[in-house]
Amino acid sequence: MAQYAFFDNKFVPLAEAKVSVMTHAMHYGTGCFEGIRGNWNDEQGQMYLFRVADHYRRLLQSARILRMELPYTVEQLCDTTRELVEKCGFKEDVYVRPLAYKSSEVIGVRLHNLDAALTIFVVPFGNYLDVTKGIRACVSTWRRIDDNMIPPRAKITGLYVNSALAKSEAAANGYDEAILLTREGHVSEGSGENLFLVTGGRLITPPPYDNILVGITRDTAIELAKNEMGLETEERCVDRTELYLAQECFLTGTAAHVTPVLEIDGRPVGNGQVGPVARRIQELYFDVVRGRNRKYLGWCTPAYSNLVKA
Ligand code: PMP
Secondary structure, rough: OOEEEEEEEEEEEEOOOOOOOOOOOHHHEEEEEEEEEEEEOOOEEEEEEOOHHHHHHHHHHHHOOOOOOOOOHHEEEHHHHHHHHHHHHHOOEEEEEEEEEEEOOOOOOOOOOEEEEEEEEEOOOOOOOOOOEEEEEEEEEEOOOOOOOOOOOOOOOHHHHHHHHHHHHHHHHOOOOOEEEEEOEEEEEEEEOOOEEOOOOEEEEEEEEOOOOOHHHHHHHHHHHHHHOOOEEEOOOOEHHHHHHHOOEEEEEEEOOEEEEEEEEEEEEEOOOOOOOHHHHHHHHHHHHHOOOOOHHHEEEOOOOOOOOO
C-alpha cells in the first residue's frame, strides 16, 4: 500500500517526509500532536474518521499554548486529512498522526521567534490494548505533571516523556498500563488514556483540573452513557483507594478505544471480570465509530469518495 504524508504543504511519499537533526522540536519537545482514528467499515467499504474536527480544534489549542501560529483552519485540516487518508487507501483501521512542531534549525530554549510546520501521516493501527479481555494496570511511582509545569490539556510532545516513564515502568513490572496520580495524590489518568470508575452504580471520572488531557473518547463515553444508558458522569477528584473499591474501571482513548481494567496493583477490580457498564459503553462506542449508528453519524467523516470493495 502506498503511504503518503502531508509535509511542506503538499502530499509526498511518506519516505520523503524528513526533517533535519537541528529541528528545534527534536531537542526541546516543542511540538504538539493529535491521534485520530480511521475506523474501517468492511460491509460498507468505507473508512470513517472519528470526531476529526474536535481533534483539530484541540490541536489548534495546543499550538496556541506553544505560541505557534498555524496557517490552517479546522476545516482545511479536516479536508487535508480526508484527502490524505483517501490517497493512502487502507482497508483496515488506521491512525492519523498530525504533528505541529517548531521547525527552525536553531539552538536555544524558547517558544518565541521560531517557525512552525505541520505534518500529517497515516499508519495501519489495530488494538493498542486488549479491549476484549481487559488489562492489568498499576499505580505509577511517576506523578502526573501539572498545568504549571507542562500543561497536560495540551498534547505537547515533550510532555509525553512523563507518560513514557510511567508506561515503561508498568511494562517492566509486568503490567499492561500505568495509572498516574497528581502531585496531591488524586487519580489523574493512564499514560495515554482517561480513566472511569463505576462505584455504587455511578460513573465517575477525574476532572480536567487533575491534570488530564481532556479526551475526545472521554467525552464520547460521557455522551453515550448519558444518552443511551441514562447514566450521568460525575467529574470529581478520585482517591487512589477508590480504584481498589470500584465495581468497574475502564480506560478511554483514541488508541485504547474503551478498555476494561480488570486488576489494579494486583487487586481485582470488582469481581475481576469485564463489568456490564464497560461492556455496554464499549458496544455502543464500536457501533458509533464504525458509522453503524445513524444517530451519531455527525461524529464520523467518510474518507473515501468511492466505496471500496473489500
Ligand atoms: N490522556 C492522554 C495522556 C492521552 O495521550 C490520550 C490520547 N490522546 C488521552 C488521554 C485520550 O484522549 P482522546 O480520547 O482524545 O484520544
